[in-house]
Amino acid sequence: MHEVFINYRTQGGKEAAYMCHERLSARFGDGSVFLAAKSIPPGTNYADALISNVRRSHVLLALIDEHWLDAPDRKNPGRRALVNRQDWVRRELEEALTSGILVVPLMIGRSAVQLDARRLPKSLAELAECQYERLTLRAIDTDMARLCDRLIRQVPELAALDRHPAPAATSDPDRESGVHNSGQRGGIGQVNGSLGTFVNESHGPLHTGSGDQIHQNHSPKITGDSTNYVAGNNHGGIRQEFGPRVPRKDDER
Structure with a gap:
């Protein structure tokens, strides 16, 4: 027809x-x-x-x-x-x-x-x-x-x-996983969800968490739970833990 x-x-x-x-x-x-x-x-x-x-x-x-x-x-x-x-x-x-x-x-x-x-x-x-x-x-x-x-x-x-239908929208793996990284080099990147904060190639002081950070006579003072501090060059990873600190067996000696 x-x-x-x-x-x-x-x-x-x-x-x-x-x-x-x-x-x-x-x-x-x-x-x-x-x-x-x-x-x-x-x-x-x-x-x-x-x-x-x-x-x-x-x-x-x-x-x-x-x-x-x-x-x-x-x-x-x-x-x-x-x-x-x-x-x-x-x-x-x-x-x-x-x-x-x-x-x-x-x-x-x-x-x-x-x-x-x-x-x-x-x-x-x-x-x-x-x-x-x-x-x-x-x-x-x-x-x-x-x-x-x-x-x-x-x-x-x-x-x-129709022999040429419009292509279906493709999913964005980064968006689905909650990771947003627009070519960022160094500094802090945000991870949505329950993962927290990641730090990559930090070259200066860094503080994350709910504690206070005080610089006095080049001797930083940091207080508060779930606090991270980085000074100088960082060439490794940073792990952040939340909640009260769990004693290790080595601390009991």
């Missing part, structure tokens, strides 16, 4: 239509995008194929360039194509709007401007109120990727066909 129907005018929009078809097919699969020149089998009644595929689609992309509104009617010189009720671009759009299908005007190039409802047939006036997207051929890959990302958030059927 074709999920996306590409509506375009052969004069001026054919190149963009083929480029859109290629990128949409790569994202959602070959059978998910309808383009009349590629999707209608030989010998098929094209009128029935066009209308039936519009009705079965979930999204219609209306490719609109700067000449789209004033494109001439080939069968009636001097008149605009959109004025002709038999114009296929118009008929496909009317069918999509009346069927409740999501219609997205896709403005081709920087010169294409938002549609003016006063210049559209009454049956297409709603098209001027549809939020449009812009497509530039120089940045078509980026623009189409952005469009596809937005469509899958609106159309669950497309999300199920």
